[in-house]
Structure formats: structure tokens, C-alpha cells
Amino acid sequence: MNYYNVLFNIALSKSFTYKSTQNIEVGSRVLVDFNNRKKVGIVLEKTTQINIDDIKEIKEIISILDNKPVITEELIKTINFASYYYLSPRGLILRNALPSKAFSKEPINFEKNSIKKQINHQKFFNLNDEQKKIYESIDLKIFNVNLIFGVTGSGKTEIFLHLIRDVIEKGKNALVLVPEIVLTNQYKRVFEEKFLYTVGVYHSQLTPKQKFLEWLMFKKQEKRVLLGTRSAAFVDLSDTGLIVVDEENDDSYKQENTPSYNAKDLLIYRAKQLNIPVILSSATPTVETYYKASITKKFKLFKLNNRINNCELPVIEFSKPENNLLSIKSQEYIKKSIEEKQTCAILVNRRGFAHFLICGDCGYIFRCPNCNVSLVYHKKTKDLKCHFCESSFEIPKKCPNCSSYNIKDVGTGTQKMEEFLRENFGNINIARLDRDTASSKKNAYNIVSNLLDGKIDIIVGTSMISKGYDIEKINLVIISNIESIFALPDFRADEKCVSLIIQTAGRSGRKQKGNVIIESKLPSRLENFIINHDYEGFLKEEINLRKSLNYPPFSHLIRILSQNTNEKVAKQNIQQCFEILKNSGFSFLGPTKCPIDKIKNKYRYHIIIKTNDIFKTLHFITAELLDKNLNFDVDPISFF
DNA sequence: AGCACGCCGACT
DNA sequence: GTCGGCGTGCTC
Numbered sequence: 001m002n003y004y005n006v007l008f009n010i011a012l013s014k015s016f017t018y019k020s021t022q023n024i025e026v027g028s029r030v031l032v033d034f035n036n037r038k039k040v041g042i043v044l045e046k047t048t049q050i051n052i053d054d055i056k057e058i059k060e061i062i063s064i065l066d067n068k069p070v071i072t073e074e075l076i077k078t079i080n081f082a083s084y085y086y087l088s089p090r091g092l093i094l095r096n097a098l099p100s101k102a103f104s105k106e107p108i109n110f111e112k113n114s115i116k117k118q119i120n121h122q123k124f125f126n127l128n129d130e131q132k133k134i135y136e137s138i139d140l141k142i143f144n145v146n147l148i149f150g151v152t153g154s155g156k157t158e159i160f161l162h163l164i165r166d167v168i169e170k171g172k173n174a175l176v177l178v179p180e181i182v183l184t185n186q187y188k189r190v191f192e193e194k195f196l197y198t199v200g201v202y203h204s205q206l207t208p209k210q211k212f213l214e215w216l217m218f219k220k221q222e223k224r225v226l227l228g229t230r231s232a233a234f235v236d237l238s239d240t241g242l243i244v245v246d247e248e249n250d251d252s253y254k255q256e257n258t259p260s261y262n263a264k265d266l267l268i269y270r271a272k273q274l275n276i277p278v279i280l281s282s283a284t285p286t287v288e289t290y291y292k293a294s295i296t297k298k299f300k301l302f303k304l305n306n307r308i309n310n311c312e313l314p315v316i317e318f319s320k321p322e323n324n325l326l327s328i329k330s331q332e333y334i335k336k337s338i339e340e341k342q343t344c345a346i347l348v349n350r351r352g353f354a355h356f357l358i359c360g361d362c363g364y365i366f367r368c369p370n371c372n373v374s375l376v377y378h379k380k381t382k383d384l385k386c387h388f389c390e391s392s393f394e395i396p397k398k399c400p401n402c403s404s405y406n407i408k409d410v411g412t413g414t415q416k417m418e419e420f421l422r423e424n425f426g427n428i429n430i431a432r433l434d435r436d437t438a439s440s441k442k443n444a445y446n447i448v449s450n451l452l453d454g455k456i457d458i459i460v461g462t463s464m465i466s467k468g469y470d471i472e473k474i475n476l477v478i479i480s481n482i483e484s485i486f487a488l489p490d491f492r493a494d495e496k497c498v499s500l501i502i503q504t505a506g507r508s509g510r511k512q513k514g515n516v517i518i519e520s521k522l523p524s525r526l527e528n529f530i531i532n533h534d535y536e537g538f539l540k541e542e543i544n545l546r547k548s549l550n551y552p553p554f555s556h557l558i559r560i561l562s563q564n565t566n567e568k569v570a571k572q573n574i575q576q577c578f579e580i581l582k583n584s585g586f587s588f589l590g591p592t593k594c595p596i597d598k599i600k601n602k603y604r605y606h607i608i609i610k611t612n613d614i615f616k617t618l619h620f621i622t623a624e625l626l627d628k629n630l631n632f633d634v635d636p637i638s639f640f
Numbered sequence: 641a642g643c644a645c646g647c648c649g650a651c652t
Numbered sequence: 653g654t655c656g657g658c659g660t661g662c663t664c
Contacts, residue, residue: 055664
């Protein structure tokens with residue numbers, strides 16, 4: 001009789017021992033009886049050590065579902081590591097690692113259909129000298145991490161397209177991570193010109209069946225390039241020869257809720273196990289990445305200083321709006337842009353606590369009763385929405401505090417901006433790109449198509465518009481409400497602000513010299529770096545700042561969160577955590593109320609640990625603090 | 641995650 | 653008396 005440890009996709013780290021007369025490969029899907037229900041599990045390992053005392057009965061595996069394992073030993077190792085590092089149940093990592101259909105009882109057909117032509121060589125542009133040098137310097141044979149740090153429009157994509165071609169010619173796959181779902185579709189067009197029918201996409205907007213098929217085709221090598229968002233970090237990489245993380249600075253690679261893994265970091269871990277190269281690409285790399293590339297030399301640093309066609313970088317100016325949504329200067333620039341039949345992009349920053357209804361008489365702010373965040377006014381649906389719990393509320397006619405009818409909305413939403421433009425510029429084509437309009441696939445696709453075809457005069461959007469769209473006709477970019485980033489309780493606020501501006505500015509003037517107007521006054525230290533397009537200078541100064549404060553990359557943070565519908569319980573749990581940490585010798589902040597102290601009716605308290613020995617700290621937490629009604633966020637990027 | 645078990649409040 | 657609320661604990 002053989003014994004196997006089986007893992008389920010439930011919120012548990014524990015695996016369960018089952019027996020079978022058959023020889024089963026590690027990574028196979030099996031059907032077993034679990035708590036009197038039939039359940040699909042994954043065989044993690046063969047085992048001989050069984051504590052008969054702990055286990056009442058060892059049940060027999062009902063059946064092996066497929067003729068091949070569904071995950072590799074390398075992925076099992078990755079799941080174990082991710083569970084340990086991110087202090088999350090292994091079963092939850094497993095759930096994130098496979099498409100949901102892999103947990104249904106249907107057998108998987110691993111038979112491979114043959115594919116014909118994979119590369120269209122005519123569609124590759126010639127690399128310029130700067131690009132060529134980088135292309136030739138990147139070693140595809142072994143594990144190494146390469147940062148391509150290039151201004152927007154310098155042709156970073158073209159470099160990795162050439163490298164992917166080489167990888168495919170060697171019979172290997174390539175994985176490309178992008179930050180937004182809309183980008184997978186935009187990239188697909190570009191990639192399919194070159195790699196024909198072998199380009200797959202993988203993200204959460206696919207139907208369960210589509211997602212499963214894309215996952216399977218990449219695994220079987222019917223698809224050779226996969227364009228995916230965060231969850232693609234767990235796809236089968238056994239035949240993969242190159243991993244690209246595009247816009248590596250983007251926050252979306254970090255999952256906000258449990259398991260709060262970082263796809264970029266996990267892929268570097270996997271690449272090391274698999275001995276394959278990684279490319280991180282960005283116009284505004286994170287302080288952490290830049291530090292590893294320039295100071296500790298763990299990564300290789302490649303810089304692209306010139307834009308393709310030697311197009312000049314845009315002129316960046318600051319101008320504070322007088323009394324309106326946009327300053328007179330911006331309005332004049334917009335007028336000119338419309339007359340010249342160019343596209344103008346307006347970024348309305350949504351981060352922070354910026355837009356709310358306020359009583360003009362007593363200052364009462366309308367907040368979500370469940371989440372204690374200000375409600376956002378949505379004109380189209382004529383309601384107030386909570387962006388945390390999605391509930392919507394009727395617009396109150398008068399202030400509940402002082403009964404005044406003088407209710408005003410403060411802050412600039414994308415909708416309000418759209419309306420302002422329609423009132424002031426008359427009959428023009430305005431498109432809006434934000435989480436609301438991009439939520440349906442068709443809609444997002446239409447907006448992007450219209451943009452690319454030059455049918456739009458003004459595009460208004462959130463930070464989504466700053467991510468990678470190559471729109472030639474944009475030569476005016478206006479950035480509004482950026483200062484609200486500083487309202488965030490975040491040591492990365494300066495970095496987020498400068499990087500968002502530089503990235504959005506990069507949308508401007510891809511064909512001819514463009515203009516960028518920032519509708520805020522920033523600290524002059526930051527304004528100087530921005531005007532001079534000196535992101536590297538900013539990074540260097542920021543590294544020193546982080547060092548003096550012992551912030552990442554010089555330390556690791558771990559955020560411990562206690563949430564409960566009962567405020568007393570939430571408080572008690574964080575207090576209990578505090579008592580354990582108090583004598584541990586680790587330095588930490590708190591416990592304090594979270595900046596947003598109530599979300600979805602749950603009261604929130606947190607403690608933030610700062611450590612220079614992450615593994616020692618993880619070990620301590622694993623031993624002392626797990627299963628105490630606490631949530632953990634290792635290397636957090638958000639501190640709400 | 642489910643599902644059973646178990647101990648207190650509001651009904652027939 | 654008992655129906656049912658959801659807190660706690662277990663699943664090889």
C-alpha cells in the first residue's frame with residue numbers, strides 16, 4: 001500500500017494522508033472522500049511517515065483523474081514557499097495557482113495538437129544601436145534578472161519581442177506579465193502580428209472555461225507566448241525559457257487580500273529554481289528594483305536613454321487651477337489641441353480620499369456607514385457609491401447633521417471632469433477610461449480602438465491611461481489632482497507621485513514634441529526631478545532617504561491586520577498580538593486604528609513590523625501568531 | 641471552505 | 653417545551 005499527502009483548495013495549510021494500491025505521480029489530481037464529500041485534491045508527496053494516533057482512519061483514494069500530473073514538483077515547491085513567505089494557507093495559494101476548472105472532476109486531456117508556423121519574421125522592426133546592445137547582452141541560457149530602465153517610447157517592448165522570438169525558435173515558451181487586463185488585449189494585437197496564432201491571454205475576466213483552455217494550451221505548448229496578469233505567475237513553466245514582467249513598478253502585481261503574494265517576486269523565485277532569465281521593464285522602476293540593479297548588483301541594469309525616432313521628451317509645466325477644474329493655461333492648451341485635431345489625455349488621479357460630498361455649511365462629510373470612507377458621487381447612475389464595499393446610496397437632499405441644502409462635491413472625479421469638458425468645449429469626442437468603463441471587455445476594447453484610430457479629441461481617465469498605450473496622436477497630457485496621493489499614509493507616496501507623472505507624461509508626444517501640464521503644486525524637490533525628467537536622480541535620492549529611515553529595500557515590512565464586526569473583538573485580537581510581539585525583540589508600530597478604520601462593517605486595527613531579518617520574523621510569526629484571527633501582509637504596498 | 645455540533649433567545 | 657441563530661471545531 002502507498003501513502004500520499006493530498007492538498008485541497010481550501011483555507012488550510014494542512015495536507016491530508018490517503019492510501020492507494022496504485023503508484024501515483026506527485027502533482028496528480030485525485031478524487032477522494034473528504035469529510036463525507038467527494039473532493040478533488042492534488043498529490044503533494046508520497047509519504048511513509050504516518051502518525052496513526054492522530055488519524056482516525058486513512059481513506060483510500062477513489063480515483064486518479066488524469067493520466068499525467070497537473071502541476072510540476074517545481075510548482076509544488078513554489079506553493080510551499082509562497083505559503084510560508086506570505087503567511088497564507090497553502091490551500092489558498094493552490095486555489096490561486098490553478099484555473100478553477102482544474103478542481104472539477106472532469107479529466108484533463110493532455111494530448112497536444114500540432115501547430116504550424118509560429119513566427120512571422122517580416123513583422124520585426126530592426127533594433128537601433130542602443131536596443132541592439134541590450135538585446136545582445138541579455139543571457140538567455142541561465143537565471144539572471146535584467147532591468148530594462150528606459151524612458152517611455154524608447155522601445156523596451158521591441159527588445160523583449162526579439163528575445164521572445166529567440167526563445168520560441170529554441171522550442172521554449174515565454175511568459176509576459178502585464179499590469180492590467182485591458183493591456184493583455186492591446187498587447188495581443190501587437191504580439192499576434194509576430195507570433196501568429198501562438199499568443200495566449202490569462203486573466204480573471206476570462207470565463208472559467210476560457211481560462212482553463214488558455215492555461216492548458218500554454219502548458220501543452222500549443223500557445224507559446226502567454227500574456228497574463230498577476231495570477232499567471234503560477235502557470236506551468238516547465239517549457240518556458242523567458243519571463244518578462246512589464247511595467248514592473250505597477251502595484252497590481254501584489255495581491256491585496258490573502259494570499260497577498262507578489263507575482264513579480266514569486267516569478268523571480270521560480271526563475272531561479274528553473275534557471276531561466278527574467279526581464280523587468282519600466283520607465284519608472286521601483287526603488288527596490290533599482291537598488292538591486294544599481295547598488296547590490298543582484299540584477300543587471302540596462303538603460304535606454306533615447307526615444308525611438310529621437311523624439312524629444314515633452315515639456316512639463318506646473319499650473320495651479322484658479323477656481324475651476326482646470327487652469328486657464330490648460331484650457332488654452334486643450335483648445336489648441338482640438339483645433340489641431342490631436343488627442344489630449346487628462347489623468348484624474350483617484351487615489352487617496354479625494355472626492356466626496358460635503359455640507360457647505362457645517363462641513364459634514366458623506367461616508368459609507370459600512371466602511372467609513374467617503375462616498376463617491378456617480379452622475380450617470382445618480383447615486384453615491386462606496387468603492388470598498390460596492391454599496392450604493394441615494395443622494396441626500398439635505399445634510400443629516402444641520403439640515404442645510406448646501407451640499408457640494410469636492411475633488412475631481414473622472415465623470416465630473418468629463419462634464420466640465422463638455423460644457424466648456426462643446427461638440428467634441430470625449431472618452432472616459434476608468435474602472436467603471438473598462439469593466440466590460442467590449443467597452444474597454446471600443447475605447448482603445450477609437451483612441452488608436454484617432455477618433456477621440458479628449459480621453460479622460462484614471463491611472464489606467466498611464467499604462468502603456470501607444471497612441472501617436474497624443475501630444476498634450478494634463479494631470480489633475482495628483483497631490484491627493486500625499487494624503488495616503490504611505491512611505492512610498494513620493495515615489496508613487498513622481499512615477500505616475502513621469503509615466504503619464506510619457507504618453508505625450510510620441511511622434512512630435514508634446515506638452516504636459518500638472519495641475520498642482522508639489523514640493524520643489526519633486527518638481528525639479530519631474531521637470532528635468534530625472535527619474536534616476538529621484539531614485540538615488542529616495543534610496544538615501546529610505547536608508548536613513550530603514551525602510552524597504554533596507555528592511556522588510558509585515559502588516560498584521562485584525563478585522564472584526566465587533567470592535568471590541570478586533571481590539572482584543574490586536575492587543576493579544578501586541579502582547580506576544582512586545583517581548584519578541586522585533587521593532588514594530590502600533591497597534592493603531594487603520595487609516596480606514598472600518599470596511600464592509602468590519603472594524604480594523606493593525607500593527608506594522610519592520611525587520612532586517614525577514615526569515616527570522618516569518619519563523620516567529622508562524623510559530624506564535626498564526627491562527628489567531630489575524631491577517632498578514634508581507635511586503636505590503638497598501639496601508640489602508 | 642462546508643458541515644456538524646452546541647448552547648442561548650423568541651415563538652407555538 | 654423546540655426552532656433556529658451563528659460561534660467553534662474538524663475534516664486523512
